[in-house]
Each structure stands twice: as C-alpha cells, then as structure tokens.
Amino acid sequence: MAYDAAAIAAYFDALGLSEWERFDRTLGDRVSLAMHTALLERYVRPRHRILEVGAGPGRFTELLHGLGSRVVVADLSARQLELNREAARGRGFASSVEAWHQLDICDLGPFDATSFDGVVAFGGPFSYVFERRDTALAECVRVLRPGGYLLLSVMSLWGTLHRHRAAVRDMPRAAIRTIIATGDLTAETDPTSKHYCHMYRATELRTFLKKEGLTVEHLSASSALTTGVENEFITAPEQWEALLEYEAVACVEPGYLDAGTHLLAAVRRDSLAA
Numbered sequence: 001m002a003y004d005a006a007a008i009a010a011y012f013d014a015l016g017l018s019e020w021e022r023f024d025r026t027l028g029d030r031v032s033l034a035m036h037t038a039l040l041e042r043y044v045r046p047r048h049r050i051l052e053v054g055a056g057p058g059r060f061t062e063l064l065h066g067l068g069s070r071v072v073v074a075d076l077s078a079r080q081l082e083l084n085r086e087a088a089r090g091r092g093f094a095s096s097v098e099a100w101h102q103l104d105i106c107d108l109g110p111f112d113a114t115s116f117d118g119v120v121a122f123g124g125p126f127s128y129v130f131e132r133r134d135t136a137l138a139e140c141v142r143v144l145r146p147g148g149y150l151l152l153s154v155m156s157l158w159g160t161l162h163r164h165r166a167a168v169r170d171m172p173r174a175a176i177r178t179i180i181a182t183g184d185l186t187a188e189t190d191p192t193s194k195h196y197c198h199m200y201r202a203t204e205l206r207t208f209l210k211k212e213g214l215t216v217e218h219l220s221a222s223s224a225l226t227t228g229v230e231n232e233f234i235t236a237p238e239q240w241e242a243l244l245e246y247e248a249v250a251c252v253e254p255g256y257l258d259a260g261t262h263l264l265a266a267v268r269r270d271s272l273a274a
Contacts, residue, residue, distance in 0.1 A: 001130055001184055001186040001187075001188075001196060002130060002131060003106075003128070003129045003130040003131060003132045004196075005076060005104050005106075007194075007196070008076055008077075008128045008196075009076045009077045009078070011194055011195065011196075012056070012075075012076065012077035012079065012080050013077050013078065013079040013080070014079075015080075016079060016083065017057060017083060019056040019057050019059075019080060019083075019123075020056070020057040020058070020059050020083070020087070023059060026226075026229060026230050026231075027226045027229045027230075027232050027233055027234065028163070028223045028226040028227050028228060028229050028230075028260075028261070031222075031223040031225075031226045031243070031244065031247050032222040032223050032260065032261065032262060033059075034244050034247075035220065035221075035222050035223065035247065035248070035251060035260075035264060036060065036122055036153060036222065036264065037063055038248065039151055039218065039264055039266060040060065040063055040064065040067060040120070040151065041067065042218075042266070043118065043149045043151055043266055044064060044067045044069050044118060044151075045067075045068075045069075045117075046067065046068030046069065047068060047069070047070065048067075048068075048069040048070070048117040048118055049069070049070045049072070049098075049115070049116050049117050049118075050064055050069045050070065050071050050072070050116060050117065050118045050119070050120055051071075051072045051074065051108070051111065051116045051118070051119045051120070051140075051143060052064065052071055052072070052073050052074065052119075052120045052121075052122075053074045053075075053105045053108075053119060053120070053121045053125055053140070054074070054075055054076070054105065054121055054122065054123055054124070054125035055073045055074060055075050055080070055081075055084055055120075056075060056077075056080045056083075056084065056123060057080055057083035057084055057087055058073075058083065058084040058087035058088060058091075058093070060120060060122050061073055061084060061087070061088065061093060061096075061097065062087065062091060062093045064096065064120070065093035065095075065096035065097075066093075068096075069096065069117075069118075070096060070098055071096050071097050071098065072097075072098050072099055072101065072111070072116070073097055073099070073100045073101070074100075074101045074102075074103050074105075074108075075101075075102065075103075076102070076103070076104055076105075077102075078102055081100050081101075081102055084100060085100055105121065105125045105126075105129060105136045105139065105140070106129055106132050106135045106136045106139060107139065108139040108140070108142070108143050111143045112143070113142050113143060114142075114143070114144065114145040114146065115143055115145070116143050116144055116145065116148060117144075117145060117148050117149075118144070118148050118149050118150070118151065119140045119143065119144055119148070119149075119150045119151070120151045120152075121140065121150065121151070121152040121153075122151070122152065122153045123153060123262075124153060124154055124155050124197060124262070125152070126152055126154045127154045127155040127197040127198050127199065127200070128196075128197050128198075130184070130198055133198075133208065137150075137208070137209070137211070141211075141213075141214065141269055144269045145269070146269055146270065146271055147268065147269065147270075148268070148269050149217075149266055149267065149268055149269075150265075150266070150267040150269070151264075151265070151266050151267075152264070152265050152267070153222060153262040153263060153264045153265070154198075154199075154200045154205060154262060154263050154265075155197050155198070155199040155200065155261065155262060155263075156199060156200060156201075156202075156221065156222070156258055156259075156260055156261055156262055156263045157179075157180070157183050157199035157200060157201050157258065158201070158258040158259070159221065159222075159223075159227055159258060159259050159260040159261045159262070159263075160199050160261050161179075161180075162227055162228050162259070163227060163228045163261050165228070171190065175188075175189045175190065176189075179199075183198050183199045183200060183201070183204070184196075184197075184198050184199075185197050185198075185199065200263055201258060202219060202221075202257035202258050202263055205219065205263050205265060206219055206265075209265060209267050213269060213270050213271045214267050214268065214269060214270065215267065215268045215270055216265060216266075216267055217266045217267065217268055218252075218264070218265060218266035219252075219257065219263065219264070219265050220251040220252045220257065220260075220263070220264050220265075221250075221251040221252075221256055221257050221258065221259045221260030221262075221263060221264070222251070222260035222261055222262035222263070222264055223247060223251065223259070223260040223261070224247060224250035224251045224253070224256040224259045224260060225243075225246060225247055225250055226243070226247065227259050227260050227261060251264075
C-alpha cells in the first residue's frame with residue numbers, strides 16, 4: 001500500500017480526543033504509557049530543544065514540558081494540532097511550546113539541519129508512511145544535531161495481533177496470512193478498518209534503523225506481561241511500582257520484544273555523515 005498522507009490526516013482528525021484517552025483504557029495501555037515516559041526521562045534533558053512529530057493532542061508534549069525541554073509540536077492532523085493547543089493552554093504547558101506546525105514527517109523542510117537536540121516520534125508515525133519510511137528517517141536525522149537522539153515507537157506485528165486476537169479470529173485466513181507476511185494492514189487485508197499501517201517485527205525495526213552514522217541504543221516492547229490484559233487494574237502504589245519494575249526488565253528481553261502493541265527505540269546520531 002502506498003503512503004496516503006491525506007487519508008492518515010483524516011483518520012486522526014476523526015479520532016479527536018480519543019488519542020489522549022487511549023493510554024488509560026487498560027492495564028497494558030497504562031504500562032505502555034509508563035514505558036514511553038521512561039524513555040523520555042532517560043534521554044531528554046532540561047533545555048533540550050525537541051521536535052515532536054505526530055504529537056497528537058499533547059499527552060507526551062505535557063511530559064516533555066515537565067522535563068524542562070523546549071518543544072516544537074508537529075502533526076499531520078489539523079484537529080490533533082488544535083487539541084494540542086487547547087491542552088497546552090488548559091493544562092499549563094504552553095510556555096514550553098515554541099510553535100505548532102501542520103506537516104508531514106517525510107518533509108521537515110521548515111527546520112534547519114542539526115537544529116534539534118532530540119526528535120520524538122511516538123505513537124507510530126513510522127508505521128503510517130509505508131514505502132516512504134527511509135525518507136522519514138532521513139528527515140528526522142537531518143534535523144538532529146550530532147549526538148542527538150531520535151526516540152520513536154511503531155506498531156508491533158505480533159503484539160497487535162495478540163491484543164486484537166478476537167478480531168483476528170473472525171478475519172479470513174488468507175488476509176491474516178498476508179498481514180503476517182507483509183506487516184501491512186490495508187483496505188485489502190481488512191476492508192472493515194480505516195486504520196492502515198505497517199506493523200513491525202523487532203528484527204525488522206532494528207535492521208531499518210541501522211544506517212551509517214546511527215546507533216540503536218535501545219529497543220524494547222511497550223509492554224510484555226500485561227499486553228492484552230483488559231479487565232485487571234492495580235490501584236495500590238506499591239503494586240504498581242513493582243509491576244513497572246518487572247515490565248521494564250521483561251520489555252527488553254529478546255523473547256519479549258515482539259510482545260507489546262508497540263516497539264520503542266532510541267537512536268543516536270553519531271556524525272554529520274548520516
């Protein structure tokens with residue numbers, strides 16, 4: 001399937017505020033938010049200038065504000081940008097946002113080379129660009145300073161199929177075979193869905209990110225023990241802290257990398273040669 005920027009923008013326009021709420025629905029979703037947050041806390045420092053691509057309504061923009069960074073917000077969806085601005089004003093993180101841009105990750109032309117300390121592309125921008133993912137990666141690397149990090153997450157093939165196994169059960173076997181073979185969720189493989197994306201295996205993502213001048217420093221699942229756990233909740237703080245401790249260990253285990261709905265990665269730009 002070819003990348004269709006207009007269709008992706010329309011899809012996220014329609015999702016609206018549910019993009020903020022999706023991290024609160026299940027225990028596995030809450031763990032995923034915590035794993036994404038931990039990656040930000042590991043690599044983002046106060047006063048870092050961060051480009052957040054595919055920022056959505058601002059869930060991670062607010063976290064970047066809390067880490068003391070300066071954020072340039074970008075999204076393909078006009079509606080998601082509007083929600084981000086509203087959240088920034090209403091929740092008090094507008095002071096950390098330099099600007100809001102409606103743009104495509106495949107064309108970061110408004111920004112100079114080496115102008116950011118970090119690029120954040122959470123939630124799957126690299127899953128939506130299909131055959132243009134090399135262009136998207138090159139653009140993110142271009143705007144990174146040497147030594148800066150690209151922090152990203154993409155949809156995971158096996159973790160997503162596990163999470164949505166009830167829907168998989170009802171799909172034609174030929175369609176599932178194609179999805180497993182290609183990683184592509186398209187109108188041909190699932191005519192009932194408008195959510196078209198490429199879902200990665202961990203080995204595929206690592207290979208894709210291994211470019212000259214880049215170092216993959218971190219690769220993990222977004223959750224492992226709790227993927228697909230729908231009706232269990234933890235309210236005791238000590239139990240929640242213990243769960244996150246176990247998840248952090250499990251998510252980087254080679255046998256668990258494909259277990260989460262998303263794969264997370266941190267990639268360092270080593271030199272100007274990239």
